[in-house]
Amino acid sequence: MDEILLRRSVLFLPGANARAIAKARTLDCDAVVIDLEDAVAPAAKDTARDAAVAAVKEGGWGHRALLIRVNALATSWSPDDFAALAGLDGLAGIVVPKVADAADAAVAVTRSGGLPVWAMIETSAGVQAAEDIAATPGITALVAGTTDLAADLRTRRARDRTPLLYSLSRIVVAARAARIAVFDGVFVALDDAAGLAAEAEQGRDLGFDGKTLIHPGQIETANRVFSPSSEDLVFAQGLIAAYEAALANTRGVTTYAGKLVEALHVTAAQRLLREAEAIARRG
DSSP: OOOOOOEEEEEEETOOOOOHHHTTHHHHHHHHEEEETTSGGGGGHHHHHHHHHHHHHHOOOOOOEEEEEOOOOTTSHHHHHHHHTTTTTTOOEEEEEEOOHHHHHHHHHHHHHTEEEEEEEOOOHHTTTTHHHSSSSTTTEEEOHHHHHHHHTHHHOOOTTTTGGHHHHHHHHHHHHHHEEEEEEEOOOOTTHHHHHHHHHHHHHOOSSSSEEGGGGGHHHHHHHTTHHHHHHHHHHHHHHHHHHHHHTTOSSEETTTTEEOHHHHHHHHHHHHHHHHHHHHH
């Protein structure tokens, strides 16, 4: 039985922003990623790295998984980033940007010193190699870096993300085949609550485990969308009961709500209930 790790909301925050790091300890997100890459100016890289390490050592993150996004493998900062994180207790993993192929994935895993690695797929090359990246031992999640990916693909902005659907689906398929987690990209329009909800729902329907975020105001939406609804739970309970009743009566086939019920549907329903239990335990 798969362990339920809640990762509905994954909040990125700048490593150079002490106030944001302190506030993140009070937020209801499932994971926090302290960013040393895009959110940090070149002159502040060393300061941000030191602050990120201090944040891990200080603890106080409660139920929130704490990760750090390092600079891209080809940059001069990357080796020092990885070296600073080696052996840190309390760090759930390292997020590595712009992983383009299995060779990059292997380098990231080697540098990580045994810490789990989340590989960001942000280029067309990364999409093409997603299966090999996901299958690399030590890679425990794929993250769709949709902003960089859209730029690399030269797509036009579309509210329904039609130009990105092939890439998003391929990332999900690669992660599912490797039995690792997979996270949707960020939504950058901070004043568009309806757009965020719609994109989160699309990501959920495509199969993502959760959504990466860039502002605390996006957490509630991600948590809600990637949590089972009350209707979902009632349906799941009814489906399981119907299936168990059929087995008790030695019937191999049954229906629920007018649809055929098979073992795979029961497995999905049971996972949904376990997700709800995990959320309830978190409180």
